Amino acid sequence: MHLSAFMPSRVDIFCKIVDNFGDIGVSWRLAQQLASEYGVTIQLWVDDVALAKQFAVVGHPRITLQHWHATAAFTQAADVVIETFGCELPAAYQQAMLRQRSIWLNVDYLSAEPWVESFHAQPSPQANGLVRYFFYPGFTPATGGLLREASLPALQADAQWQAVGLTAAPDLLTLSLFCYAHAPLAALVESLQHSLNPVRLLVPETIAPMLADTLGVSKLQVGERIARQNCTYYILPFLSQPDYDRLLTLCDFNFVRGEDSWIRALWAGKPMIWQPYQQSEDTHLRKLEAFMDHYLPLSTGTTAEHSLRNAMLAWAQGTWQTEHWQALLQAWPQISHHATAFKTRQSQQADLVTNLVIFIEKCLAHRV
Structure with missing residues (x-):
């Protein structure tokens, strides 16, 4: 203290x-x-x-x-x-x-x-x-x-899947999803179900009704698991802030929104896509561009930079396509390295x- x-x-x-x-x-x-x-x-x-x-x-x-x-x-x-x-x-x-x-x-x-x-x-x-x-x-x-509390590194180092009620899935890419209602969820579902790498998507209960509509089911309950082609969906309960931080650290990729989850995804040091709150006159897109100018310079001109920039813009603009996810997969080692490097630089x-x-x-x- x-x-x-x-x-x-x-x-x-x-x-x-x-x-x-x-x-x-x-x-x-x-x-x-x-x-x-x-x-x-x-x-x-x-x-x-x-x-x-x-x-x-x-x-x-x-x-x-x-x-x-x-x-x-x-x-x-x-x-x-x-x-x-x-x-x-x-x-x-x-x-x-x-x-x-x-x-x-x-x-x-x-x-x-x-x-x-x-x-x-x-x-x-x-x-x-x-x-x-x-x-x-x-x-x-x-x-x-x-915001970055002194206890965060220790919490991340000790993160275990059991703490958030799940088990490890080493043969799958694990993604977390936290988004606004205007996110192109149907397009994301389509791209993940045709993913070249099998994935599991962790969805909080607040987003479950949106996912249920997209999948054409009446309701999705906390704890429910539903498999469609190359993607398996899991519905998570409301997590405490420490458990959410653990989840972001454990996942391979995080879709986040707003402010709090945005910051926490950056500290997780994993590949991520941020969705800004939608505003009139495309003000939110200017905010996104400004963030990407800070987030992406470490990989300027690379395949990773183009893949991330295109994917973030498509997610924010509602123009997401299967090609965006495939491009991220192809640049996976580079975007993973970039996320870690950004966390290290920002932590200074x-x-x-x-x-x-x-x-x-x-x-x-x-x-x-």
């Missing part, structure tokens, strides 16, 4: 759960790392406590879940308040922050776009007298970095919470 002369004993974190998983997934990891590695007591304010408890599982002795609702009473603000993803702090709490002279940070969405470096850690004075600092995760030293940078604590310490040390 790291101790600091300036970090306060309590930090409040606010999170609105707008897409069921991403917001609370990131917020819970952030809270856990602050509590476990820096000994900070956390009040995590969420608008859906029941869903938050699915991520908390057994909880944490230094983290308390608080219900954030329209009539919630806010008596005293913390010295440091973290707003996640621009969720807008309650007016009553902001008044308490004024009395407490709180430091206010908005930990925003992860992006690889170049503008992030210019906006990271910049102050935004508010009309009520508070100053709101924007803290941007990112892939370069000029950003806030990526400071993680998000380390950078966040350093920034908070500076703000508190200079507070007047």
Whole structure:
């Protein structure tokens, strides 16, 4: 545990759960790392406590879940308040922050776009007298970095299939699938069923209804297995965050989405495809291109680079074809090496919470 002369004993974190998983997934990891590695007591304010408890599982002795609702009473603000993803702090709490002279940070969405470096850690004075600092995760030293707890390497090194309720399948390529509803799932199913290498696809229960529609079955239950040609589908239960990290490490290939699973797939060091959240005017494709510019330079001009870039764009645009999967298979040794190399290179940078604590310490040390 790291101790600091300036970090306060309590930090409040606010999170609105707008897409069921991403917001609370990131917020819970952030809270856990602050509590476990820096000994900070956390009040995590969420608008859906029941869903938050699915991520908390057994909880944490230094983290308390608080219900954030329209009539919630806010008596005293913390010295440091973290707003996640621009969720807008309650007016009553902001008044308490004024009395407490709180430091206010908005930990925003992860992006690889170049503008992030210019906006990271910049102050935004508010009309009520508070100053709101924007803290941007990112892939370069000029950003806030990526969430990466100190315990992650040990968890990955000890990962076993039994921990996630499965057995090893050395004769199959094992893939995990976490995607949005607009993913070209039918095309993926077609390509995997005609895969040159036999595969098994691990699908969480939240995606099972989509897969059932694609396969033409009425329903798929947790624990069910269904084989079609060269692909076998397994339906997984909801996994805790540590078990999901283990799963990504054990799989040969991971389809991920949004933010939390995206970061975790990168740390798994396995070949992956990221699906950004779909936005108007193809904004999500610009975000994808920016990420690929960071992710792919280690293999620029190679077959692996072309295969990955084409596959990621096709997955995001809904134009996936069997040829994309076949191209990935043909470049498998190269894309596997690339994933490991990217993880190693990115791990050399400071993680998000380390950078966040350093920034908070500076703000508190200079507070007047």
